[in-house]
Amino acid sequence: xxxxxxLKAAHAKVKSGADFPAYVQEIKQLGLSHYxxxxxxxxxxxxxxxxxxxSGDAIYPLKTISIEASPAIVKQIITDHQQxxxxxxxxxxxxxxxxxxxxxxxxxxMLCSYYDLQGNTMVAEPIPQSGY
Numbered sequence: 001x002x003x004x005x006x007l008k009a010a011h012a013k014v015k016s017g018a019d020f021p022a023y024v025q026e027i028k029q030l031g032l033s034h035y036x037x038x039x040x041x042x043x044x045x046x047x048x049x050x051x052x053x054x055s056g057d058a059i060y061p062l063k064t065i066s067i068e069a070s071p072a073i074v075k076q077i078i079t080d081h082q083q084x085x086x087x088x089x090x091x092x093x094x095x096x097x098x099x100x101x102x103x104x105x106x107x108x109x110m111l112c113s114y115y116d117l118q119g120n121t122m123v124a125e126p127i128p129q130s131g132y
Contacts (some may be wrong), residue, residue: 001031001048001050001052002027002029002030002031002032002046002054003054004046004054004056006030006104007027007030007032007044007046007054007056009101010023010026010027010030011023011029011045011076012092013026015084015087016081016084016086016087016088017078017081017082017083017084017091018082018083018084019084020112020127021127021128021129024105024110025129026108027046027107028107031048031049031050032046032047032048032049032107033047033049033106033107033108034047034104034105034106034107034108035046035047035104035105036102036103036104037102037103037104037105038101039063039065039092039095039096039100039101039102039103040063040064040065040096040101040104041058041059041060041061041062042058042059042060042092043055043056043057043058043059044056048121050054055095060089061086062091063092063093063096064096065096065099065101065117066097066098066099067099067117068099069098069099069100069116069117069118069120069122070098070099070122071122071123073098074095074098074099074100074114074122074123075123077091077094077095077098078114078123078125095114099116099117099122100114100115100122101116101119102114102115103115105127110126110127110129111124111125111126111127112124112125112127113125
């Protein structure tokens with residue numbers, strides 16, 4: 001079972017979206033099956049392959065999530081982030097403005113799925129084995 005400290009150490013290596021695939025590989029090796037990142041305040045709930053979970057605290061002040069979901073805009077924001085055009089905090093604000101409530105990273109399917117306030121999938125992005 002992983003610890004929150006191990007997960008934070010792995011995440012600290014991520015400087016842009018380009019670093020994300022290596023991060024997912026590292027946390028998968030720690031025994032993580034999936035995690036949910038809540039865009040409103042940056043809380044993360046990590047789920048292990050053996051059914052346990054660890055929750056992180058909020059990492060920034062509360063953001064308003066747009067009630068208008070814009071999947072095409074989210075797709076462009078993701079592409080820009082993968083290319084290193086913005087940092088993580090900017091990415092979080094941009095996706096909040098585009099209607100993303102949360103994203104879920106699944107290490108077994110290697111998908112990162114973005115959801116709106118109604119729970120609809122806006123974008124399901126494959127996570128490559130190495131950089132973008």
